[in-house]
Amino acid sequence: VTRWKLTLEYDGAAFCGWQRQDNQPSVQQSLEEAVTAFCKETPSVQGSGRTDSGVHALGQVAHVDIQYPATGEVVRDALNHFLRNQMVCVHSAEAVPDDFHARFSAKQRHYWYRLINRRVPLVLEKDRATRVNGDLKAAPMQEAANLMVGGIHDFSTFRAAACQSKSPIKTLDSARIETSLDEFHFYFSARSFLYHQVRNMVGSLLLVGLGEWSVDDFKRAFEAKDRSKGGPTAPAEGLYFHHVDY
Amino acid sequence: VTRWKLTLEYDGAAFCGWQRQDNQPSVQQSLEEAVTAFCKETPSVQGSGRTDSGVHALGQVAHVDIQYPATGEVVRDALNHFLRNQMVCVHSAEAVPDDFHARFSAKQRHYWYRLINRRVPLVLEKDRATRVNGDLKAAPMQEAANLMVGGIHDFSTFRAAACQSKSPIKTLDSARIETSLDEFHFYFSARSFLYHQVRNMVGSLLLVGLGEWSVDDFKRAFEAKDRSKGGPTAPAEGLYFHHVDY
Numbered sequence: 001v002t003r004w005k006l007t008l009e010y011d012g013a014a015f016c017g018w019q020r021q022d023n024q025p026s027v028q029q030s031l032e033e034a035v036t037a038f039c040k041e042t043p044s045v046q047g048s049g050r051t052d053s054g055v056h057a058l059g060q061v062a063h064v065d066i067q068y069p070a071t072g073e074v075v076r077d078a079l080n081h082f083l084r085n086q087m088v089c090v091h092s093a094e095a096v097p098d099d100f101h102a103r104f105s106a107k108q109r110h111y112w113y114r115l116i117n118r119r120v121p122l123v124l125e126k127d128r129a130t131r132v133n134g135d136l137k138a139a140p141m142q143e144a145a146n147l148m149v150g151g152i153h154d155f156s157t158f159r160a161a162a163c164q165s166k167s168p169i170k171t172l173d174s175a176r177i178e179t180s181l182d183e184f185h186f187y188f189s190a191r192s193f194l195y196h197q198v199r200n201m202v203g204s205l206l207l208v209g210l211g212e213w214s215v216d217d218f219k220r221a222f223e224a225k226d227r228s229k230g231g232p233t234a235p236a237e238g239l240y241f242h243h244v245d246y
Numbered sequence: 247v248t249r250w251k252l253t254l255e256y257d258g259a260a261f262c263g264w265q266r267q268d269n270q271p272s273v274q275q276s277l278e279e280a281v282t283a284f285c286k287e288t289p290s291v292q293g294s295g296r297t298d299s300g301v302h303a304l305g306q307v308a309h310v311d312i313q314y315p316a317t318g319e320v321v322r323d324a325l326n327h328f329l330r331n332q333m334v335c336v337h338s339a340e341a342v343p344d345d346f347h348a349r350f351s352a353k354q355r356h357y358w359y360r361l362i363n364r365r366v367p368l369v370l371e372k373d374r375a376t377r378v379n380g381d382l383k384a385a386p387m388q389e390a391a392n393l394m395v396g397g398i399h400d401f402s403t404f405r406a407a408a409c410q411s412k413s414p415i416k417t418l419d420s421a422r423i424e425t426s427l428d429e430f431h432f433y434f435s436a437r438s439f440l441y442h443q444v445r446n447m448v449g450s451l452l453l454v455g456l457g458e459w460s461v462d463d464f465k466r467a468f469e470a471k472d473r474s475k476g477g478p479t480a481p482a483e484g485l486y487f488h489h490v491d492y
Contacts, residue, residue: 009369056370080367089369121326123255123335124302124374 003098004075006031006045006062007091012055012236013127014087019050027051027088031062034082038075039068048102048244049109049192054236056128058112059091059243063102100246106191108173108245111198113186114238115206129183130238134210138179141209144218145175145186148201156225158204160196160233168194168225175201184209187242196233204231249344250321252277252291252308253337258301258482259373260333265296273297273334277308280328284321285314294348294490295355295438300482302374304358305337305489309348346492352437354419354491357444359432360484361452375429376484380456384425387455390464391421391432394447402471404450406442406479414440414471421447430455433488442479450477 008027016024020032031045048061066075075093083089099105114129116122117136122129148155149172156168174189186205188198204221207213213221213231221229254273262270266278277291294307312321321339329335345351360375362368363382368375394401395418402414420435432451434444450467453459459467459477467475 009366011369011372058370076366084367087369087372089367091366120255120322120337121330121335123257123333124304126257126333128370 001065001067002069002095003063003065003100004072005092005094005096005100005102006064006079007094008057008060008062009089009091010057010060011087011127012051012053012057012239015053017051017053017055018047018060025086027057027060028062030083030086030088031064031079034079035064035066037082038078039066039070041067046102048106049241051239051241052196052236054127055239055241056237057241060241061102061106061244061246063096063100102244105246106244108189108191109193110242110244111188111193112240112242113188113198113202113234114240115184115186115202117182117184127237130235132184132206132210136184136206136209137211138177138184138209140211140215141184141205142175142177144205144208144213144215145177145201147215147219147222148172149175153222154225155194155197157222157227157230158197158200159194159227160200161227163195165192165194170194170197177205199234199236199239200227200230202234202238206234207231247311247313248315249309249311249342249346250318251338251340251342251346251348252310252325253340254303254306254308255335255337256303256306257333257373258297258299258303258485261299263297263299263301264293264306271332273303273306274308276329276332276334277310277325280325281310281312283328284324285312285316287313292348294352295487297485297487298442298482300373301485301487302483303487305356306487307348307352307490307492309342309346348490351492352490354435354437355439356488356490357434357439358486358488359434359444359448359480360486361430361432361448363428363430373483376481378430378452378456382430382452382455383457384423384430384455386457386461387430387451388421388423390451390454390459390461391423391447393461393465393468394418395421399468400471401440401443403468403473403476404443404446405440405473406446407473409441411438411440416440416443423451445480445482445485446473446476448480448484452480453477 176187318339422433
């Protein structure tokens with residue numbers, strides 16, 4: 001048996017999310033079916049973390065155990081062959097030690113939130129970014145984001161009700177906002193995130209960027225440790241699971 | 247009556263092309279129906295040039311005459327409202343003099359061809375770029391492209407059989423190839439292009455970039471003035487009508 005680390009790209013709009021669900025197309029099910037089509041085995045595919053419907057991945061990582069002997073190139077190409085009509089592909093398949101676990105071995109997760117600031121509807125970037133109209137400013141958003149970086153904080157204000165984490169206490173290692181023409185790119189890095197944490201942080205940062213909140217308003221909402229004091233949840237289509245460090 | 251210059255973005259994969267055709271969705275028809283929905287008039291919408299099915303636009307230009315009095319902002323927002331379920335949007339509507347003509351007043355057209363050099367199938371960029379596998383090199387492609395730039399040349403080698411231009415003699419003002427990670431971007435500028443000229447030039451340049459042709463092979467093919475001596479036509483999905491100068 002070889003344990004394979006798979007690095008994956010997918011279009012979140014085509015799936016109900018990462019996790020297998022009855023009667024809905026999930027990334028996990030597509031991968032498991034491709035593995036079975038390749039080697040006639042039925043192992044489960046374990047991801048580094050779940051993503052919701054609409055959330056994309058550029059470098060999601062999963063692991064799977066396969067008995068059939070093959071090289072990484074063959075595993076990658078064979079899975080891509082059986083995934084050819086689906087909106088997911090395998091960038092690489094690397095043999096890893098038996099104790100590698102896509103979820104529990106992860107040291108750092110990196111998310112990217114992509115926003116386009118314009119009045120006109122998105123066409124070529126539809127479902128690939130979130131559109132925001134209005135006079136959006138990066139500097140106050142970065143100032144507010146900096147309040148969350150480093151140390152340990154209670155992120156209850158940005159935690160979805162359905163979150164299954166034991167604790168809302170997390171360390172956010174990095175929160176960077178970059179602009180390019182009419183695009184705003186948010187990069188967040190942490191060992192782990194609460195459910196909807198990135199989308200909820202972005203939703204509140206946008207209130208600051210649009211001038212509806214001051215940085216102090218953001219600080220008060222964050223320190224309230226109360227989801228009802230936070231801004232709205234930013235849409236899924238702008239969120240990308242960027243990559244994972246092990 | 248006001249003549250409006252419309253700047254348009256569209257997803258070529260959603261249309262049979264620019265030009266109105268029976269029983270197939272065209273960009274022209276979508277726009278004309280949006281104009282009618284807005285002001286109950288039925289003017290024709292004239293584009294700066296046709297694009298084929300699959301070819302995208304970031305800054306296609308069209309003109310249309312509308313009697314109903316409105317500001318540019320209202321025309322833009324109203325057309326976007328009626329186009330909201332379609333893969334085309336209006337970036338701007340500007341009032342122009344009566345003698346402005348989207349096609350005949352154009353001084354320079356700019357095309358972008360977007361290529362991703364990788365083995366793995368495209369997912370997030372599916373239908374938005376062309377994938378090429380293999381060891382692609384920019385420098386020899388740029389050297390070959392330079393042979394076509396400036397002066398006047400007979401572009402018959404890169405002219406589709408169905409081309410309706412009177413003459414294959416054109417001036418290509420610029421041909422630039424830029425790379426970024428695994429992406430190759432081709433930029434072409436000219437007063438006008440022959441039918442399929444950009445896709446045919448790219449198809450032959452790719453033979454050079456992949457080492458199947460030398461730069462001299464490209465030169466011989468170009469100078470043969472014979473389509474049968476050229477490389478294949480590059481796929482539509484990588485081509486973007488970038489913008490037009492007036």
